[in-house]
Amino acid sequence: MATHAGRLNDRTGPDAGSPAVRVRDLHRSFNEAGGVLNGLDLDIPAGEFVALLGRSGSGKSTLLRALAGLDRDVAGSGTITVPSDVSVVFQDSRLLPWRRVLDNVVLGLGRKDASARGKQALAEVGLAGREHAWPHELSGGEAQRAALARSLVREPQLLLADEPFGALDALTRIKMHVLLRKLCAAHRPAVLLVTHDVDEAIVLADRVIVLDDGVVSSDLRIELPGSRSQADPAFAALRTRLLSELGVEDDHHLRVEDTQRLRVEDAVRRAS
Helix, strand or coil: CCCCCCCCCEEECCCCCCCCEEEEEEEEEEECCEEEEEEEEEEECCCCEEEEEECCCCCHHHHHHHHHCCCCCCEEEEEEECCCCEEEECCCCCCCCCCCHHHHHCCCCCCCCHHHHHHHHHHHCCCCCCCCCCHHHCCHHHHHHHHHHHHHCCCCCEEEEECCCCCCCHHHHHHHHHHHHHHHHHHCCEEEEECCCHHHHHHHCCEEEEEECCEEEEEEECCCCCCCCCCCHHHHHHHHHHHHHCCCCCCCCCCHHHHHHHHHHHHHHHHC
């Protein structure tokens, strides 16, 4: 990526063998009251899935927007190194209502084989046959699948996701978790997922990072088996630790109704 010099930051592309994302001494502020990001450092290797947790106002979305280059009007400084090919998935699918699904997926792709690549991407997310549907004809989950297809059709080296499943119902969200893990395993982008959901972070990520006061307060590698059952005591221990990092001391020790819910969710994941 081209370098943009200025008081905000320098943005460059990674050298061969370097992390896909490298952030050093990143500062961002929106007013004189104080900074949102306060000297943050972060590395994300190529192909690694990182989930970002933090209380409201901790700087999660601010960091994501900085990596995406969407914060040019914000005061700050620091150095950001990201790949040239970056895609962003938001909580809202942001499909253009006046374009059909396939046209949304390949919008701006600018390749002779764009249509074929778009159809392949839609097939990967389970939307084969919906190429000519209008966005209003899709369910919430289908719209987010289309948004994922739109991001992945560009074969990004870095995928940034800002609470992409926050507006979905619980069962649809679980199915989207399964789909995202499969897609990331196939395409191997570096991923930064912003989420408020501790369980979602543990289920999906290779690492979970917690932001507090604009810096990384915890960086935890997730070493659980592929199934990552929420009923697993190791999963529960990680959950409790991360909740404590977020200032939630009482986890209620997975009450009976919580355990029943987790069994249902695990069954849905296995069926998917």
